[in-house]
Amino acid sequence: MLSNSSPLMVFSGQSNCALAQEICNVLGTTLGQSETQKFTNDNLVVRYKQSLREADVFIVQSFSSPVSDSIMELLLMIDAAKSASAARVTAVIPYYSYARSDKKDEPRISIAGRLVADLIQAAGADRVLTMTLHSPQVHGFFKIPVDHLSAEVVIAEHLQQTVDGFSDGVVLAPDAGDIKRASALARRLDSGLAFIDKRRTSDTTVNARALIGDVQGRKVFIVDDEISTAGSLVEAVNLAKANGADSVHVAVTHGVYTGPAVERIHGLDVVEVCSTNTVDVPYSKIERSGGKLKTLSVAPLFAKAIQHIHTGESVSALFE
Template sequence: MMTPTKLKIFTGNANRPLAERIADSLGDSLGKLSVTRFPDGETSVRIEEDVRGRDVFIVQPTCHPVNENLMELLVILDAFKRSSPARITVVLPYYGYARQDRKDVGRVPITAKLVANLITAAGASRVLALDLHAAQIQGFFDIPLDHLHAAPVINEYIRKLEIPNDQLVVLSPDEGSIKRALSHQKKIGGSLAIVDKRRSTATETHQANLIGGDLRDKVAILFDDMISTAGSLVGAVNVAVQAGAREIYACATHGVLCGSAIERLKNAPIKQIIITDTIPLPPEKQLPNIKVVSVDFLVANAIKRIHHNESVSKLFE
């Protein structure tokens, strides 16, 4: 078994505050790593401490700007690969390109697989990911991947709201999220309802019907893996309003919040939007009803278990 002194957390520029909280939860400080830019924009990396024989964890979500943060991760990985650590684990709180996980039309790439290949080739020994958009992405890696879920963190926050069980309805925003909704319902109680979502184009959807569940004078709580443009979410919220819901909460692991998301959310009748800190929330995207909960303790526990060669799945039993 490795000794605790050999574990070290490093991070790039994608989400340093989260990496600092993870390191703090482990009772340590971040490793010394300099990530800068050459005048022409190229990424420059230097590890400023000895890592030979260490169990290295690199925290770097590939969020916006996606290509820059991904390239930064790859260069960091190469620097570590050439510095002889015992193992390099990439901690991906958010996996960019995850939605390009299949060929849904002809002559398109499967970029989620390409990114997996790049991370592996750059020197990663294993990956720790959080709420992948599609579970099959785990199979895109030829190295071990541990898949975490932010559900325990979000469920704990919902329970603290103390919504009476007979007043709570867990609302799945589409048919593809039913399994996730059921998982949350088992932990927080309430009944279940599903929004029938129809996709008209790659970027546009419309919500047609409500399946099951009576929302009249109830509190509806929506769960999804991410809020991107918020089109699907706001569409589901509108269905809940039309069905008579008195309060609506929206929960998601990843607050991507791109395009017209903030404008849509600002005008939507949502009491509270609960997201995690897998992606940093800049000031221009902060709304009064957005609540950010941290996954630092969850990720820190997973890192500790990986380091000591213990089961990660025990975290969700």
């Protein structure tokens, strides 16, 4: 049972120290002291440099590149915190990359999203705080409490503040599976809604077939959970422009930007491509995009969620 006097302590793995520091700034607390070392045989060792006894510990770690190291570091940090007599350990995972592996859609593969959830629980985590899972059902892989945040409010506020006539625009879902997310944003903006109908032509290729909805002469807001190689994004933007869109704005939660993504975005006819700071985007990528990449901060949202968890208040109240 967590004591009312348990101190709140926030620590960070190496994947997104900037976000962890910003969360601490909002909370008005100091980022906890820990260190991670890698031996010549690639083994990791984690050390906490202060007492965690009876503390309410939050460990911030995104599953970004190198993903396997990020996961292993988080597991070691959880285990070390439990061994150091922390009262409760919450794994704060802004980007849970293995949420894409949520089902057995071909023979002889692992459902990695569930496996990673099992590992986090086996390491000793008491709770998980995450944001915009690619497949929301991954939430159900955990037997411990999971608080699933959404960046929808942050994205909506950005569009309202930067786009004139946003309510006359259209929120465009890149495929039918994203309609629920796009519809929620459209309600916040009081704007129109459209989606792209896609058809799978092979095991690895999905082609856009048609745009369902009216985007002629209107500002289009493409929303998605993440951008990886930006292949689907290029297809969506080109289809929107081909259907007469006046301008295209892109906003996603996780800006992973792997492979040719940055070069593809540089050549796209878009006003901007926004992502939140759940994944750290190096300044070099922003430069290579021609300044089209923008970053929105979700640190205040995570800080509020952490505060509510610490004090026993409702996290869902943040979205009401």
